[in-house]
Amino acid sequence: MRRLINRHPSRRMKILLGALPFILAVAIYAIAADARGADGPDKLMPGLNAITSAMSRLMFDIDRATGARLFWADTWASLARLGVGLGISAVIGLGLGVPVGFIPCLRALFEPFFAALSLIPPLAVLPILFILFGLGELSKTVLIVFGIAPFILRDVMLRVAEIPREQIVKAQTLGASSWQMILGLVLPQVFARLISSVRLSLGAAWLFVIAAEAITAEAGLGYRIFLVRRYLAMDVILPYVLWITLLAFAMDYALRQAHDAIPWTRFKEGG
Known part of the structure; x- marks a missing residue:
């Protein structure tokens, strides 16, 4: 008996099924915008023509x-702020x-401090960062890093x-020093986890970039x-939000491909 759980879509069907919700969302928005704009232009829900015109200009x-x-x-x-x-x-x-995760003395010394540091809300210290580092690019970069x-750091330590x-034990038996074990044993196994950690941090990184730019920036x-929200320019805001989402998705996809390109990750999953 063929059950629904055993039916797997083909690659082309996966692409179609993945795109279908987005197509439906655009269609629903277009219908709703036309209905709201029947009596005149609607700032809160501009039509697709208004959005296209505004984005073409920008x-x-x-x-x-x-x-x-x-x-x-x-x-x-x-993207420059985010990348840096x-x-x-x-x-x-x-x-x-x-090194902190591998060397017990360093772990005992720094792990509580790093744990406490990770619990501080970054946006709460944003005014402090602006006071210490000014209103330029440095404070925005420090906010993302903080x-x-x-x-x-904690995710790498856990890995x-x-x-x-x-x-x-085997590496020590073969005469490897602590730094030789770090370079030859630990780093190869941690690198894939680092990429995954960066992937998981993308959403938060975009949040901090936008928060910093909302307070002080020239671009x-x-x-x-x-800047345009004071004019209720939804024909600019909506495409910008979609563009940020698309950029984040593309970055996530690139990082996922980089992770999967590491040979021993595939070996681990297959074995």
Whole structure:
């Protein structure tokens, strides 16, 4: 007897089924916007034509004040902040998480501190960061790092603790020093977990970028959203939110592909 649980869609069918909810959402929005705009333009739910016109202007027209195409300038500004923050956080997570998680004395010394640090709400210290580092790019980068580096750090430490003790004993039997074990035994097994930790931090990183840009910035996706909200410009806000979602999805997909490209992750899943 064929049961529903045993029916698996083909690759083409997966793509179609995955796209169907988005198509339905756009169709429902278009119908609702046309209904609301029957008596005139509706600022809260603009039609697809209004959204297309607004985005065409931002994407292709050069702004007189800045001399740039605002949509692409905002995208680059936000991605640059996000990339720098994620990169620094990954380096901190790997550079501190591996030795602290591997060496018992370091773990006893720093683990409680890192645990407490990860529990501090990053947005609560945002005013402090602006006071200490000013209103420029440095404070935005520090906010991202402060928000996600402790999570990545603790996740890497946990992965180091999961390494079987037998492997460590065998490495010591073969004469490996602590740093040789870190480089040859721990790092290869932790790198895939680092990529997964960065993936899980993407949502929080975008939140901190947008929060920082909403308070002080001259360009950025979050800056533009909060700039035009005073005019109820939903024809700009909605596409920007969708664009942020698309960028986050693309970054998540790229990180997932990088994770799956590591040979020993496939071996572990298959074996």
